[in-house]
Amino acid sequence: METTLIILKPDAVQRGLMGRIITRFEDKGLQIVGGKLMQISQELAAQHYKDHASKPFYAGLVRFMTSSPVFVLAIRGNSAISVCRNMMGATFGSKAASGTIRGDFGVSNSYNLVHGSDSPEAAAREISLFFKSGEVLEFKRAGECWVYDLSGGKAE
Numbered sequence: 001m002e003t004t005l006i007i008l009k010p011d012a013v014q015r016g017l018m019g020r021i022i023t024r025f026e027d028k029g030l031q032i033v034g035g036k037l038m039q040i041s042q043e044l045a046a047q048h049y050k051d052h053a054s055k056p057f058y059a060g061l062v063r064f065m066t067s068s069p070v071f072v073l074a075i076r077g078n079s080a081i082s083v084c085r086n087m088m089g090a091t092f093g094s095k096a097a098s099g100t101i102r103g104d105f106g107v108s109n110s111y112n113l114v115h116g117s118d119s120p121e122a123a124a125r126e127i128s129l130f131f132k133s134g135e136v137l138e139f140k141r142a143g144e145c146w147v148y149d150l151s152g153g154k155a156e
Helices: 010-016 020-030 042-047 057-067 080-087 101-105 120-130
Strands: 001-007 031-038 070-075 112-114
Touching: 001 020, 001 080, 001 120, 010 020, 010 070, 020 031, 020 070, 020 080, 020 101, 031 120, 042 057, 042 120, 070 080, 080 112, 080 120
Parallel strands: none
Antiparallel strands: 001 070, 001 112, 031 070
C-alpha cells in the first residue's frame, strides 16, 4: 500500500469542490488517512515547490498556493500515487480528459484544482512537510475486503 499527498488547491476550496473531489477518491476505494484545512505559508510553499524555484512560473505558483486555504489529504491504497494521478488528469484543465477531476471541473491552465505526489519519494517528503508525526493514521477499514481481492494475502 502506498500513501500519497493530495492538495485541494485554493481554486477547489473557493469553488466549493472539496466534497465532490474527496468523494471521487473514496468512491474509487482509496482510504483517507489524514486531512486538514490550512493556509500555506510562504515558507512552506517555498519548501514544497523548491524544485521549481528556477522556473518562470514559480513566483505565480507560490502566490496562488498562499492566496487562500487549501485542504491537504494523505490518501492510502494499492498504487495510490498512480491511481490518484490518473484520477486528477492532465496538468492543464483545458487538456484534461472528461471523467478526470481536472477534466470535469477545470478549464484553466493555471488553476488546476489539485496536486498529487508524483513518486513514493516525493510523497514521503511532501507528507512530512504538511503532517506532523501521528497525524497520518493507520487503521483497518471494515470493508477493505470489498475494495481489494485479499485472498492471495495481499491487495490486488
